[in-house]
Amino acid sequence: MRRSFNILEGRHASFLSQFIQSNWGSMAQRGAPMHVEITDAKAKRSSQANRYYWRLLNQVAEEGWVEGRQYSAEVWHELFKRRFIGCIDMPNGQTMAESSAKLNISEFSAYTMRVEQFAASELGITLIEDAEPMGRIS
16 A cells, blocks of 8 residues: 655645554554655656657767767666766666656756756757757746
8 A cells, every 4th residue: 555645734734644543553453564754745757848858868869979879769868867867786786777757857857958968068969949948847
């Protein structure tokens, strides 16, 4: 079971309290005690921002050349995540890129701008002009 609450007003806090009071006992009796974690709410990027980012990646894939080779948008996505977001260790000792899905709106905006800057400065790509840079919308 998974349930989340965004608390913007006192009544939302009351809903959370009522939920906990109504459910913690039966969950504990079933051997599945309730786990509560409090974090800042982070807004996720819009589908429009995601479309812009993938248009950018496709443009890099179509126009970008490195040492006489071109790479797919998925390869560029992996490279940019590793370079600008970071990597995590896997059990076999290798690393993999952190997910861009974990980024909130402002983080994704900054990430997209770094990708744009790389494309322009390192690959000499003139960026998409007919599309608003949706990664920057907050």
